[in-house]
Amino acid sequence: MADAAHSPVPPGAVPVPGVTHPPTCAGIAALIDSPGTSALVLDVEGILVTYRAGRPALHDGFPPVLARLADRLGQVLLITRRPVTDLFRGHAGLAPLSDRLYVLGSCGTQAWDPATGRVHTPVGPAPMAWLRAELPFLLEKLRLSAWVEVEDRGPMVALHPLPEGDAAEIAERLRTPLTRLAARHHVHCEVSAERIELGRSCVHLGTSLPAFLIAHDAGPVLYATAGAVDTRAAAALGGLRQAGVPVTMLHTADTPCLTPVDEEAFQGCHADTALADPDAVLAVLAQFADALEGSSPRRRPPGRDRAADPAPWGDAVGRRRRPGL
Known part of the structure; x- marks a missing residue:
């Protein structure tokens, strides 16, 4: 149902300039028509945060746009491979x-609730503690x-192979031993040339x-x-999407094509609209925020007292350990 204070986008209209792909226009129009129940899901790595000389750098243009969207949409959700507190x-x-x-955060194993200002970690510590103890010896x-x-x-x-070595060879040497180690502790092991991840x-x-x-x-x-x-x-x-939820995807032009299996599961979402770079994604989101200006601000649940608890993540999960065990 459309937001009562916002007039629906006419069928076939282009709600965001520069995005003319019909399915994408229809998807964005659906969000504009019912912002209070809509969600924006945004990858952190590669869009909000890019790496310069090996160091992460936040794109300065995103925070003000995300603030505008968070005031209008039901949820603005960030996804990151790293711990929530790092963000x-x-x-x-x-x-x-x-x-x-x-x-x-941490590939979905951590969840940050803005209302409480706390990180929920549904992963038990015991299996990972034993794995951490064995990993240096292995x-x-x-x-x-x-x-x-x-x-x-x-x-x-x-685990990240250092650039001085052959990343593919290192990953291959680690594949079987780490798979066995992960199986013994009932955790998941995902191996690629760029990294190896172990988790529940x-x-x-x-x-x-x-x-x-x-x-x-x-x-x-x-x-x-x-x-x-x-x-x-x-x-x-x-x-x-198969269950009937309108899902639209924007991606940068360097996003690789999915495998046929993934493409079938994603039902073509990867082909909605390709944009040149994070700046182009930011431009679309800014125009999207402009289109939402006439909608009613969403009601946010009572949150924490930020004056009394300005940075709760410092105590939520403790300080991150430096690389190396």
């Missing part, structure tokens, strides 16, 4: 929005300690993203992504 502690521009943005046995950087992500551990298999973006959207009674969904598409998130959104 707010590491990027000062996002910290003032911590009481307005939802976040799924790397030493394989003589790879000097060739791998270990990053502790809270409920997950990521029962919680990931394929489960936490649809659970979040369903729990919040989300209607139309706009998903903006860059770089490698998380195939489990894609499959989850494809399932929602």
Whole structure:
């Protein structure tokens, strides 16, 4: 149902200049027609945050636009591979929005609730604690300690082959031993040439993203992504689309094509609209925010007292460990 204070977009209209693909126009129009039940899902890596000389840098243009959208849409949800606390502690521009943005961190194993200002971690610590204890000995046995950087992500551990070595060879040498280690501790192991991730298999973006959207009674969904598409998130959104939820995807031109299996699960969402770069995504979101100006501000539930608790994430999950165990 359209927002009572906002007139629906006429069929066939172009609600956002520069986006003319009919399915995308229809999807954005659906969000404009019912902003209070709509959700924006945005990948952090590659859009909000890019890497310059190996260091993460926040795109300064996104926070004010996200603030405008958070005032109009039902939910604005950020997805990041890294812990939730890194997002707010590491990027000062996002910290003032911590009481307005939802976040799924560590590939969906952490959830930030802006109303309470706390991180919920549904992953039990015991299996990962045992795995962390064994991992240094395994790397030493394989003589790879000097060739791998270990990053502790809270409920997950990521191993990054150092650039001085052959990343593909290192990943291949680690594949079988780490798969066995993960199986022994009942955790998930995902191996690629760029990284190896170990974490609980029962919680990931394929489960936490649809659970979040369903729990919040989300209607139309706009998903903006860059770089490698998380195939489990894609499959989850494809399932929602098959169930009748309008799902629209914006992605940067460097997003690789999905495999046929993923493409079938995602029901063509990856082909909605390709944009040149994060600046182009920002331009579309800014125009989207302009189109929502006539809608009623959404009612946010009573949140925490930010004056009394300005940075709760400092105590929510503790400080992140430095790479290396």
